[in-house]
Amino acid sequence: MTERTTSHAVHRHVLEAALHGDETARLEERVGALDQALVVGGARLEPPVVARVGQVVDRVRERLELGVDHSVVALVGGTGSGKSSMFNAVCGLPLADVGVKRPTTSDITACVWATDGGALLDWLGVRPDRRTERESLLDGESEAALRGMVLLDLPDHDSIAPEHREVVDRLLPQADLLVWVVDPQKYADDALHSGYLRGLVGHESSMVVVLNQVDTVPPEVRPELVADVGRLLREDGLTGVPVLEASARTGEGVAALRERLAEGVSARSLAARRASAEVNDAATLLAGQVAPREPAPAALSLGGVVDTLADAAGL
Numbered sequence: 093m094t095e096r097t098t099s100h101a102v103h104r105h106v107l108e109a110a111l112h113g114d115e116t117a118r119l120e121e122r123v124g125a126l127d128q129a130l131v132v133g134g135a136r137l138e139p140p141v142v143a144r145v146g147q148v149v150d151r152v153r154e155r156l157e158l159g160v161d162h163s164v165v166a167l168v169g170g171t172g173s174g175k176s177s178m179f180n181a182v183c184g185l186p187l188a189d190v191g192v193k194r195p196t197t198s199d200i201t202a203c204v205w206a207t208d209g210g211a212l213l214d215w216l217g218v219r220p221d222r223r224t225e226r227e228s229l230l231d232g233e234s235e236a237a238l239r240g241m242v243l244l245d246l247p248d249h250d251s252i253a254p255e256h257r258e259v260v261d262r263l264l265p266q267a268d269l270l271v272w273v274v275d276p277q278k279y280a281d282d283a284l285h286s287g288y289l290r291g292l293v294g295h296e297s298s299m300v301v302v303l304n305q306v307d308t309v310p311p312e313v314r315p316e317l318v319a320d321v322g323r324l325l326r327e328d329g330l331t332g333v334p335v336l337e338a339s340a341r342t343g344e345g346v347a348a349l350r351e352r353l354a355e356g357v358s359a360r361s362l363a364a365r366r367a368s369a370e371v372n373d374a375a376t377l378l379a380g381q382v383a384p385r386e387p388a389p390a391a392l393s394l395g396g397v398v399d400t401l402a403d404a405a406g407l
């Protein structure tokens with residue numbers, strides 16, 4: 093290697109570090125370790141586990157490649173909870189269709205507080221005619237705090253339309269922050285708790301729950317309702333998930349939600365944090381394949397995998 097190419101490589105490295113930060117580099121290492129563990133484990137690993145871990149490896153790599161400067165925030169929940177209404181309230185623009193006929197939303201709508209989210213929106217599968225750049229429309233400083241956010245309005249997860257559920261299931265692992273919009277009638281639905289929330293243990297820092305439509309309940313009942321939502325979340329195994337009260341109709345709680353989102357977005361590592369939780373899940377899954385077989389002689393050569401996994405889990 094000539095001196096020139098060496099210094100070019102060094103510059104590139106410095107530039108990459110400046111752009112993506114050490115956290116990204118560390119994540120890339122951990123994903124690499126996961127990938128290596130798959131290779132070393134080979135046929136000794138159960139095929140479904142290999143497939144799941146392989147998906148995580150691919151998804152995290154793709155996400156890191158798109159950069160962690162943008163944060164993908166998805167509004168999720170059952171039909172009629174008010175996702176589209178809340179989306180419009182947060183955007184301050186009537187972008188998403190709000191309906192009386194259920195379910196209303198079938199296509200993802202995106203509002204982007206940036207001008208360069210195109211590649212990310214392609215990756216997320218958002219149709220070009222469903223994208224709005226918030227800052228190019230109204231570039232008031234009131235929106236500066238949300239810079240970098242990609243907000244998505246999703247279809248209902250409990251839909252009578254199976255294609256809606258497919259969209260939700262595809263998008264959930266791609267989002268950096270999930271905003272679960274629930275309403276006073278349906279917040280205890282099993283489709284929500286056993287179908288989704290219980291599977292998200294370990295991802296608490298990438299979640300917020302919004303109890304919407306609080307304008308429909310008497311004020312004295314509200315504290316009990318919020319406490320009940322919190323109790324159900326703890327029963328799901330989730331700890332420390334914030335529960336916000338809001339009404340997309342009256343606008344109550346919308347500013348608080350926007351503040352919460354701004355905090356998440358400004359942490360800048362929202363995407364990295366989410367990726368990190370995914371790598372942890374995958375490493376735990378793989379470790380479960382290895383540990384029970386130790387110290388059987390045939391498994392001894394898996395020692396390397398165990399080391400690699402410890403590395404992937406960041407232990």
Ligand SMILES: Nc1nc2c(ncn2[C@@H]2O[C@H](COP(=O)(O)OP(=O)(O)OP(=O)(O)O)[C@@H](O)[C@H]2O)c(=O)[nH]1
Nearest residue numbers: 172173174175176177191195196197248305340341
């Ligand atoms: N009273 C009250 N009604 C609301 C509130 N938010 C939404 N709604 C109404 O609830 C209905 C459903 O709202 P949407 O925003 O379309 O709900 P969604 O969750 O997007 O529904 P899907 O797209 O079918 O999943 C509409 O009639 C809204 O006007 C709220 O905070 N209070």
Ligand SMILES: [Mg+2]
Nearest residue numbers: 175176196197
């Ligand atoms: Mg909707």
